[in-house]
Amino acid sequence: MRSIEAKGLTKEFKLYRSRPGLTGAFRDLLNRQYTTVRAVDAIDLSVDSGEVVGYIGENGAGKSTTIKMLTGILEPTSGVLKVNGFDPHRERESFVRTIGVVFGQRSQLWWDIAVRESFRLLQKLYRVPEGAYGSHMDRLIEVLDIGSLLDQPVRKLSLGQRMRCELAAALIHQPRLVFLDEPTIGLDVLVKENIRQFLRQVNQEYGTTILLTTHDISDIEALCHRVVMLDRGRIIYDGGLEELRQQWSGKARIRFVFGDRVSLRNLQQWAGEVADWHKEDDRRFIAQLNTMGETGMSDLLNRLTPHVPIQEVRLEETTTEEIVRRIYREGIRHA
Structure with a gap:
């Protein structure tokens, strides 16, 4: 079974282009000019269940736009897309219960309430039964070592502490697929290794599919056997990490x-x-x-x-x- 199946996936943005000078400003009031930018250019991407895939590229390559389409935030301009068997944009309510998302620079936890209460709110949002929630959360709290953080407001946590709580929050409903966008950004070496070890355990124990986007190549080396490389909206490499090394080691x-x-x-x-x-x-x-x-x-x-x-x-x-x-x-x- 495939977690992600995309064919010809394309996203275009229509950008306003202003004309110079005061005269140009007046003309823009009456007749605006636009230019079309193709951020993702007809990519084909298949990810099998249980895979851990690194999705990498330079800034502006189209990584974030792809992730937003895969998670249903953006609707593709064209192409066919199925994630966990759903159309992410059109079947959003059912779809989001099957995925987890961690953005390194954004939080899904409520800033001013205790971590424990954020978890409870997410339990209600995802409609996780009490029995399943209790045993699963006990496991997450133990492995991520966040028991001492549960009664603290999120705003009082360090970055490393918050990221461990973010991972627990993303896995509350035991999603089949997890999107990780820069999950170790700004963390020290020990915290990074703890998070990587946890992700390996999640993948091995639950068969969770992981799509990882990062600029930290050490994350890719620690977690991924397959790499998808994007440049100017197009996939330029899709294959094994070891094959990439052999082909390009020079x-x-x-x-x-x-x-x-x-x-x-x-x-x-x-x-x-x-x-x-x-x-x-x-x-x-x-x-x-x-x-x-x-x-x-x-x-x-x-x-x-x-x-x-x-x-x-x-x-x-x-x-x-x-x-x-x-x-x-x-x-x-x-x-």
Whole structure:
């Protein structure tokens, strides 16, 4: 079963364009000019139940617009969209009971009342039976460690404390699908890891589908096996995180510490076309391979070992953040 099925999903906005000067202002009163901007451009997106998918892109790529359509806040201009079997915009009342939403910079909790009372209000809104609510909330409170926060007003919570309560609020009705928009923004390392661990448990224990949008690539690496990358309203990559690394990792870098002093000129001569070199000192060098895979590294070691003792060698992998940055800088056509 699929949690999300979108085909040709498109959203256009009609923007007012003002003309310069006083004369232009008067003309705008009588005859306004508009321009159409396509924020999401005919994307196809399928997410199976139980998947954890990272949905990433630069500012203005169309991520937030997509999420607003998937959650029913915005109606698509065109295309076909089903989320949990519902049309999110037309069947909104039934649909919202099947999803949970956490926005890192917005709150669904009531600011001036105790956290416990916010949870009770959400229980009534989602029509969660008392028996199911009690046992489920006890579990959420224990795992998220928010028992000591229940009687405090939301406005008195730190950001990390509030985000843990926001996660509990989003899961009160045990939704089949959860949308997370920057859930760890502004949090310290320990709180981030606690939230990631909790999300992994929710996915494993309840089979909850998670769609995660974030600028923090470490969130993607910790939680997602699949990445959907958006640029200018179009999907430019949809596949596994490991496949993305392999496809875009580029040339490997190897850090060497030699047992004896060696000159850069000699290294270049011995290595030939296999690698380019950067010198740190007389014994420490970085080699950037000109060939991909383990073959290039083996070839380089075979060329060096007859000439100079190698004390330490370490392969430096390209981080996912570097890969994503390179894709947006160079374009997916270079993959």
